[in-house]
Amino acid sequence: MAKKNIDEMSFLDHLEDLRWHLIRATSGVLIAATLAFIFKDFVVGIIMAPKEMNFPTYAYLCKAAQFLEVNTSFCAAELPFEIEVRKTAGQFSAHIWTSIYAGLVFAFPYVLYQLWSFISPGLHEKERRSSRGFIIISSLLFFLGVAFGYFVIAPLSLNFLANYEFTDEISNAWDLQSYIALVRSSALASGFVFELPIIIYFLTKVGLVTPQFLRKYRKYALVLVLILSAIITPPDIASQVIVAIPILVLYQVSIYISAIVVRNQKRKKKRKHV
Incomplete structure (x- = not known):
């Protein structure tokens, strides 16, 4: 059956179309999750790598500390914690959820493609052409964010929490689910935070945000960024600054993108009045 024109579709037709796009997106995630479940050694290797002191982040920070002649835990032989499972189905549950x-993460570009396939028919031809790189740019930003969370936030958090002592009478024995949740949340949270320029682009297109608004509330955004950095990183100043810098850069990029969108919209209005 041929797909109806966007102008001919009723509200129920739109819901039916959305349902099929959601089904396809979910199917893509499940297929990728099945592959992750099968190739568990590869996935487990990625998740467990930040606990090893030969992880690239620790190696670079250790070299920096040695250059500055500063004593640091980044040069230790190993992180002082062990990973344990305290539930009967703990490992199987971790395998399932980690695969999902x-x-x-792996199917994110396909999920975006399904989202864009649903939205794009409602846009004008010029808008579709100008937004042609949406999937590529959004996916790139997401994977950059995931990489930042994995290589920066996760190891900094693990190192701080592993070496923090409430009392030396207690040893660190972390639950497997807790460890995986820390690595997972660090990567995913950063991935979605890095989507900020794309979000600002669309908010500007619909008139909810302007570059003047973003500039006016820049100081409040700075406070929010520092709060966000404090939430997703350990409470030491160095880690918070490291995390805050790329978020502030993204905010500045978002202002620039918003200004471009507004300028293009003004040009279109002038052409219409000519």
């Missing part, structure tokens, strides 16, 4: 989240 890995499927979401």
Whole structure:
């Protein structure tokens, strides 16, 4: 059956179309999750890598500390914690949920494609052409964010929490689910935060945000960024600054993108009046 023209579709037709796009997106995630479940050694290797002191982040920070002649835990032989499972189905449950989240990460471009396939028919031809790189740019930003969370936030958090002592009478024995949740949340949270320029682009297109608004509330955004950095990183100043810098850069990029969108909209209005 041929797909109806966007102008001919009723509200129920739109809901039916959305349902099929959601089904396809979910199917893509499940297929990727199944592959992650099968190739568990590869996935487990990625998740467990930040606990090893030969992880690239620790190696670079250790070299920096040695250059500055500063004593640091980044040069230790190993992180002082062990990973344990305290539930009967703990490992199986961790395998299932880790595969699902890995499927979401790997299938993210396809999920975006399904989202864009649903939205794009409602746009004008010029808008579709100008937004042609949406999937590529959004996916690139997401994977950059995931990489930042994995290589920066996760190891900094693990190192701080592993070396923090409430009392030396207690040893660190972390639950497997808790460890995976820390690595997963660090990567996914950063991935979605890095989508800020794309979000600002669309908010500007619909008139909810302007570059003047973003500039006016820049100081409040700075406070929010520092709060966000404090939430997703350990409470040491160095880690918060490292995380805050790329978020502030993204905010500045978002202002620039918003200004471009507004300028293009003004040009279109002038052409219409000519």
